[in-house]
Amino acid sequence: MAEASTAPRARHGSGLNLRLWLPLSWVTLLVVVAVFARWIAPHDPLAQDLLLERLPPFFMSGSEPGYWLGTDSLGRDVLSRMIYGAQIALFVSVIAASATCVFGSVLGMLAGYYGGWAERIISRLVDIWMAFPPVLFAVLLVAVMGTGLTSVIAAIALIDWTRFARVVRAETLVQTRMDYVDSARIGGARRASTLWTEILPNVLPTIIALLMLEMGIAIIVEAILSFVNLSISTDDPTWGSMIAEGRNAIHFAWWVLLFPLIALFFSVLSFSVLGEGLRQRFDPVLQ
Amino acid sequence: MTRTVLDIMNLTVNLPNRTRILRDVSLSLEPGEVRALVGESGAGKSMIGKAVLGILPPKVRISEGEILLDNEHLGAMTPVTRRNTVARMSALIPQDPLTALNPLRKIGPQIVDPLRRIHGWSADKARARALELLDRVHIRAPERVMASYPHELSGGMRQRILIAAAFAPSPRLIVADEPTTALDVTVQKEILKLIRELQRETGTAVLFVTHDMGVVAKISQKVTVLFAGKVMEDAPTEQVFSGAAHPYTRALINATPSSADPSRSFTPVPAQLVADLHREIAQDDHLYMTVTS
Numbered sequence: 001m002a003e004a005s006t007a008p009r010a011r012h013g014s015g016l017n018l019r020l021w022l023p024l025s026w027v028t029l030l031v032v033v034a035v036f037a038r039w040i041a042p043h044d045p046l047a048q049d050l051l052l053e054r055l056p057p058f059f060m061s062g063s064e065p066g067y068w069l070g071t072d073s074l075g076r077d078v079l080s081r082m083i084y085g086a087q088i089a090l091f092v093s094v095i096a097a098s099a100t101c102v103f104g105s106v107l108g109m110l111a112g113y114y115g116g117w118a119e120r121i122i123s124r125l126v127d128i129w130m131a132f133p134p135v136l137f138a139v140l141l142v143a144v145m146g147t148g149l150t151s152v153i154a155a156i157a158l159i160d161w162t163r164f165a166r167v168v169r170a171e172t173l174v175q176t177r178m179d180y181v182d183s184a185r186i187g188g189a190r191r192a193s194t195l196w197t198e199i200l201p202n203v204l205p206t207i208i209a210l211l212m213l214e215m216g217i218a219i220i221v222e223a224i225l226s227f228v229n230l231s232i233s234t235d236d237p238t239w240g241s242m243i244a245e246g247r248n249a250i251h252f253a254w255w256v257l258l259f260p261l262i263a264l265f266f267s268v269l270s271f272s273v274l275g276e277g278l279r280q281r282f283d284p285v286l287q
Numbered sequence: 288m289t290r291t292v293l294d295i296m297n298l299t300v301n302l303p304n305r306t307r308i309l310r311d312v313s314l315s316l317e318p319g320e321v322r323a324l325v326g327e328s329g330a331g332k333s334m335i336g337k338a339v340l341g342i343l344p345p346k347v348r349i350s351e352g353e354i355l356l357d358n359e360h361l362g363a364m365t366p367v368t369r370r371n372t373v374a375r376m377s378a379l380i381p382q383d384p385l386t387a388l389n390p391l392r393k394i395g396p397q398i399v400d401p402l403r404r405i406h407g408w409s410a411d412k413a414r415a416r417a418l419e420l421l422d423r424v425h426i427r428a429p430e431r432v433m434a435s436y437p438h439e440l441s442g443g444m445r446q447r448i449l450i451a452a453a454f455a456p457s458p459r460l461i462v463a464d465e466p467t468t469a470l471d472v473t474v475q476k477e478i479l480k481l482i483r484e485l486q487r488e489t490g491t492a493v494l495f496v497t498h499d500m501g502v503v504a505k506i507s508q509k510v511t512v513l514f515a516g517k518v519m520e521d522a523p524t525e526q527v528f529s530g531a532a533h534p535y536t537r538a539l540i541n542a543t544p545s546s547a548d549p550s551r552s553f554t555p556v557p558a559q560l561v562a563d564l565h566r567e568i569a570q571d572d573h574l575y576m577t578v579t580s
Binding site for chain 1: 340341342345370371373374375377378379381382383386387388389390391392397400401404405452
């Protein structure tokens with residue numbers, strides 16, 4: 001007679017899943033750097049030294065020891081600014097993505113589960129919302145609310161909740177029609193508690209994947225808003241503002257632009273890949 | 288008045304455009320009785336069970352008729368009372384054991400939670416009852432199975448778990464919705480035997496939905512034959528097999544291959560008969576639309 005298999009299942013691939021561990025290491029690095037920025041950063045990110053302006057990175061001739069990735073046009077240390085920039089990027093991405101996720105997922109689940117009026121109102125709202133070009137919308141919102149981190153976070157949540165609402169609604173709809181939901185109802189479960197105990201766990205892997213994706217998007221949006229000078233004050237180091245400043249000197253001090261760009265690129269990529277990896281990890285059926 | 292577990296009176300179930308899925312269906316079950324519901328796919332067999340259990344698909348409505356569970360009118364209850372009554376009185380053995388268990392929850396809580404809800408039992412008591420039933424459906428190491436996820440178990444095992452879950456709260460009525468269709472032929476027999484055994488031990492009435500006349504002969508005392516949502520015949524099983532009154536029932540029996548006697552020929556349901564029945568239904572529909580519009 002068949003028995004429950006309790007032996008751990010072999011993961012596909014050998015032992016180490018690079019698609020999960022590579023982005024996870026990058027994100028861990030970001031978190032560590034952001035948390036310990038004060039002790040890791042070799043210089044004050046705001047300290048200007050006009051005698052040391054536009055120093056090249058360590059592997060080029062003319063570099064100065066201690067300034068590993070060179071300095072910008074005001075003589076500020078690029079590495080230190082990037083480290084403090086990670087702090088802001090991570091802060092925005094975590095807070096904004098979580099807010100977006102909660103807001104959008106709740107609406108999506110309500111629409112998908114209850115149908116009827118809830119569904120119609122929320123779906124129409126999503127349609128209307130998505131008709132606006134997102135970047136323009138963000139710029140408009142920040143312009144109205146004033147610059148600053150809070151505005152950036154609010155703008156991201158207000159714009160991107162539709163991404164969660166749409167996908168989570170579709171997934172909830174699929175799960176609501178599954179037989180196990182009927183079984184729970186026959187077993188006397190209340191309608192609201194069925195949504196919570198039966199459906200939510202099945203939608204969660206999708207939500208986690210979206211959350212990771214959204215963290216990447218939040219970093220980009222913050223960088224865009226910094227780039228057009230609508231995020232926090234220009235003195236504060238953000239990757240976006242570094243890219244914006246570096247743009248002017250691209251022909252003779254390319255490192256000011258390139259290093260924050262690389263950090264941005266890998267962060268966004270890592271969050272996206274991590275989302276998919278975590279989804280597979282959390283879904284026992286997919287394993 | 289005789290005590291019935293389930294009494295369906297003149298049940299008509301509609302789509303929003305007034306297409307009828309069930310047409311004036313009446314049937315009843317006495318305690319300890321097994322009634323088979325047969326018909327081809329789309330005849331509305333499963334829909335009857337869903338109407339009783341209150342899990343009709345969205346937009347499908349009961350437009351006429353009454354359902355009585357233990358002589359209580361389900362239609363007259365508030366939604367909350369109805370849900371509690373259905374939970375206390377009845378259970379479902381579903382068609383597809385692969386989708387009827389929540390893939391992300393362990394087996395244990397999926398059996399234990401309803402018991403606690405329905406009877407207000409303590410966690411220990413509900414757990415003991417679940418273990419008892421899992422043991423009864425011949426699951427070895429029930430403790431370990433309770434701690435497993437559905438995907439770690441085979442289809443036959445999951446169906447046995449669902450049978451245990453259905454019988455655990457001691458319901459008066461169980462709707463078995465083609466419980467063997469999704470399983471291997473080798474497992475089917477065992478599952479059928481299990482349902483019959485438990486049914487006899489507990490005296491639970493079973494509404495057994497199937498399209499397999501062979502299964503009907505083995506398990507039921509009464510048969511209801513459906514065609515396009517309409518009752519064609521309602522008779523004791525023996526009588527149906529010795530000499531069915533309705534030509535469609537006879538055609539269904541003749542269309543069943545016999546494993547006991549493989550040489551016996553079987554014939555498909557004659558197309559002419561089906562066409563005649565459909566014409567009858569269409570006239571009926573025309574009348575219905577004229578009267579109700």
